[in-house]
Structures are given as C-alpha cells and as structure tokens.
Amino acid sequence: MAEQPTLGEILKKSEEFLVRKAIDNARGDARRLLAHGLGIAPMQVLLQFERPLTDAEVATLRALVVRRSQNEPLQHILGTVGFRHLEIRCDARALVPRNETEQIVDEVLSRVKGTPKARVHEVGIGTGCISLSLRHERADLRVTASDISPDALALAGRNAQILGIWVPMLRMDLLAGIRPDSLDAVVSNPPYIASREIAKLSAEVQADPLLALDGGADGLDIFRRLVPQALDALKPGGWLVAEHGFDQGISTRELCGQGWTDVATVRDLSGQDRFLVAQKE
Numbered sequence: 001m002a003e004q005p006t007l008g009e010i011l012k013k014s015e016e017f018l019v020r021k022a023i024d025n026a027r028g029d030a031r032r033l034l035a036h037g038l039g040i041a042p043m044q045v046l047l048q049f050e051r052p053l054t055d056a057e058v059a060t061l062r063a064l065v066v067r068r069s070q071n072e073p074l075q076h077i078l079g080t081v082g083f084r085h086l087e088i089r090c091d092a093r094a095l096v097p098r099n100e101t102e103q104i105v106d107e108v109l110s111r112v113k114g115t116p117k118a119r120v121h122e123v124g125i126g127t128g129c130i131s132l133s134l135r136h137e138r139a140d141l142r143v144t145a146s147d148i149s150p151d152a153l154a155l156a157g158r159n160a161q162i163l164g165i166w167v168p169m170l171r172m173d174l175l176a177g178i179r180p181d182s183l184d185a186v187v188s189n190p191p192y193i194a195s196r197e198i199a200k201l202s203a204e205v206q207a208d209p210l211l212a213l214d215g216g217a218d219g220l221d222i223f224r225r226l227v228p229q230a231l232d233a234l235k236p237g238g239w240l241v242a243e244h245g246f247d248q249g250i251s252t253r254e255l256c257g258q259g260w261t262d263v264a265t266v267r268d269l270s271g272q273d274r275f276l277v278a279q280k281e
Contacts, residue, residue, distance in 0.1 A: 003052075004052035004053055004054065004055075005052070005053055005058060006049060006050055006051060006052055006053065007034065007038075007045060007048050007049055007050075007051040007053055008049030008050065010034065010053060010058060010061055011030055011031065011034055011045060011049075014030040014033070014034065014061070014065045015027050015030045017065060017069060018030055018065065018068060018069055021069040023068060023069060023071075029068055029074050030065065031045050031046070032074065032078065033061070033064045033065055033068060033074070033077065033078075034061050034064075036064065036077070036078050037057070037060045037061045037064050038057065038061070064077060071202075071203035071204055071207070072204075072207065073096055073204045073207050074204075075090050075096045076090065076091055076092060076096070076207065079091070081096060081097050083097045083101075083102060083127075083129040083133060084102050084105060084129075084133045084136075084137070085133070085136060085137070086129065086132060086133060086136060086163060088127050088128070088129045088132075088159055089127070089155065089158060089159050089162065090127050090155070091155065092207060092208075092209070093149070093151035093152055093154065093155045093209065094126040094127045094149070094151070094152040094155050094156070094208075094209065094212060095126045095127070095189070095208045095209065095212040095213070096127075096204075096207075096208060097126075097127055097129040100243075100268045100269070100270070100272075100274060101129070101130070101189055101243060102133075103266075103268055103269065103274070103275070104130060104187060104189065104241060104243055104275060105130060105133045105134060105137065107241045107266060107275055107277060108120060108134060108185050108187050108239070108241050109134070109137065109138060111185060111239040111241065111277070111279075112141070112184050112185050112239070115184050116140060117140050117141070117142055118140075118141055118142065118184035118185060119141075119142040119143075119144075119182065119183050119184050119185075120134060120141055120142070120143050120144075120183065120184060120185040120186075120187060121143075121144045121145065121146070121175070121178060121183050121185075121186055121187075121233070122134075122143070122144075122145040122146070122186075122187050122188060123145075123146060123174050123175060123186060123187070123188035123190065123226060124146075124147055124148075124152075124188055124189060124190050124191075124212070125145035125146065125147045125152060125153065125156045125169060126147065126152050126155075126156065126189070126212060127152070127155055127156055127159060128145070128155070128156030128157075128159040128160055128167070128169075129159075130187060130189065131143050131144075131145040131156070131167045132156075132159060132160060132163060132165045132167060134187075135165050135166070135167055136163070136165055143167050144167065144168045144169070144170070145167055145168070145169050145170070146169065146170045146171065146172045146174075146175075147169070147171065148171065148172070148173050148211070149209065149211055149212075150171060151209075152209075152212075153169050153171055156169055157169060174222070174225055174226055174229050175226070175229040175230065175232075175233045176229075178229075178233040179233070180232050180233060181232075181233075181234070181235050181236070182233060182235065183233050183234050183235060183238055184234070184235060184238050184239070185234075185238060185239045185240075185241065186226075186230040186233060186234060186238070186239070186240045186241070186242075187241045187242070188222075188226060188241075188242045188243070189242070189243040190215070190222040190223065190226060190242060190243075191211065191212055191213050191214050191215045191219075191222055192215040192219045192220070192222070192223070192243070192244050192245050192248060193213045193214060193215055193219055193245070194215060194216070194217060194218055194219040195214050195215075195216060195217060196217075197219075198210070198213055198214060201213075218251075219244075219245055219248060220248065220251055220252070220255070223242070223244070223251075223252055223255055223276075224255060226240075226242065227240065227255045227256055227278075230280075231259050231260065231280055234280040235280070236280055236281065237279060237280060238279070238280045239277065239278070239279050239280075240256075240276065240277070240278045240279075240280075241275060241276070241277050242275065242276045243274060243275055243276075244273075244274065244275070244276055246272040246273055246274065247273070248273070249265035249273035249276075250265075252265070252276040253265060253276065253278075256276070256278045259280060259281055260278045260279065260280065260281065261278075261279050261280075261281045262277070262278065262279040263276075263277075263278040263279075264276075264277050264278070265277075
C-alpha cells in the first residue's frame with residue numbers, strides 16, 4: 001500500500017500548481033485553501049507538515065486548488081473575507097470587499113463624531129460590510145442602506161442576521177425615497193470603472209457583478225446622479241463620503257458645485273486618491 005501524502009507535500013504541490021497557473025500570491029492562497037479544506041487555521045498548516053492525509057482529504061483539497069487555478073476569487077472559495085472587525089460572507093452576488101475600502105468607515109465616523117444618533121445611509125450596500133461596520137463600531141448610529149440588486153440585499157441581510165447587527169435595508173435606486181434634509185451622512189462605494197476598462201481587469205475582479213463595477217463611459221455615471229441626490233437628502237452640514245478610482249479625484253470634486261463646501265479628496269493608505277468628501281452648506 002502506498003504511503004499517504006503529507007500535508008507538507010500537498011502544500012508544495014499546490015503552490016507549484018498555482019504558480020504554473022500564474023496565480024498571484026500562490027503560496028499564501030495555497031495555505032489558506034488547505035486550511036479551509038481541513039478546517040484548521042492557516043498557521044496550523046505550517047505546524048502540521050508531517051500530518052498524513054486521507055484520500056478523501058486530498059480530493060477535497062485538490063478540488064479547492066483547481067477552483068483557484070481557474071481564477072475563481074479566493075474570497076468566493078473561502079466564503080468569507082475579513083473587513084475591519086467583522087468576518088463578512090461574500091460570493092458572486094456582490095463586490096468582494098477590498099482592503100482600501102475599510103478606510104471609508106473611518107472617514108464617515110470622523111465626520112459624524114460630534115453628532116449623537118447621526119443618521120447615515122449607504123447607497124449600494126453590497127455585502128453590507130460598510131453599514132454593518134458602522135453600526136458595529138458606533139451602536140448609536142441610525143444606519144440604513146439601499147441597493148438596486150435583490151441579490152446583494154439578500155447577501156447583506158444574511159450577513160446582518162449572522163452577525164446580529166440590525167440595519168434596515170431597502171431596494172431602491174440611489175437615494176430615491178429618502179426625505180429631503182434628513183441625513184447626517186451619505187456613504188457609498190459605487191461602480192466607478194469606465195465601461196471600456198472592465199475587459200482589462202483581472203479575472204478575479206471580473207467575477208464581481210457587472211452592476212457593481214460598470215460606471216459608464218468615464219466611470220462617473222453614478223456620481224453624476226448621486227451628488228445632487230445627496231445634496232437634497234442631507235441636512236445642512238451633512239456629509240457625502242464616496243469611494244472612487246485613483247484617477248477620479250479632480251473629476252468627482254468638480255461635480256460638487258453650488259451647495260457644497262469643504263470638498264476634498266482623501267488618499268488611501270497607499271497614497272492614491274480614493275475618497276470624495278463634501279459637506280452640504
């Protein structure tokens with residue numbers, strides 16, 4: 001009878017296979033996939049190199065690695081992604097939360113810091129990572145959210161249920177139905193990729209819903225509608241905070257004309273222009 005392969009051997013073969021398939025971070029992805037398949041922490045993979053694996057375990061791990069080799073996003077395979085202090089479930093129904101987006105929560109919190117029970121509405125809830133983080137980190141906030149996608153709303157609702165965080169969610173287009181002068185902040189990570197650029201994105205990013213990526217000819221279609229709607233929905237002194245592309249700082253600021261003050265672009269931790277912030281006069 002042939003000896004059972006060890007975890008270390010399968011890890012090495014998995015890494016080599018993903019490298020041949022030109023997968024970024026092949027080593028890290030292989031370790032996380034094997035940990036997921038065995039139900040152990042990624043660090044335990046390194047500590048259990050000599051562990052013999054059963055045929056069933058090898059088959060399970062091989063299937064996970066093959067999925068990743070076909071450019072299925074790691075987060076979809078694992079089923080979750082860490083976002084700030086929360087573990088967010090994600091799949092093909094909504095945009096996978098990115099690390100740079102975590103900063104948008106700080107930008108909102110800093111601008112409503114002196115407003116007890118501030119009312120914040122998120123446009124385009126996706127997985128729910130932003131709204132749920134806001135409520136998790138400041139329980140007095142009155143957070144609501146909306147999305148045009150019923151699939152995204154279902155996923156966000158599931159995350160809210162699992163995490164035990166209550167956020168009312170509505171299916172609607174941007175801020176339609178929000179009373180004028182009723183919000184202290186509007187936050188959004190809208191689609192902002194120019195249509196012609198989508199085919200150039202990585203296969204992993206293209207696995208996200210087109211609805212969450214395509215911002216029209218220049219990527220600013222949603223911003224052109226969101227900025228005036230936010231101006232109407234915000235209270236005087238209220239804030240709009242929205243994520244955009246690295247090259248859209250000037251363009252998004254130019255959309256904030258009469259009625260706005262303190263219009264600025266905030267850079268992300270890598271130094272790229274990333275967030276539009278603007279205050280209603």
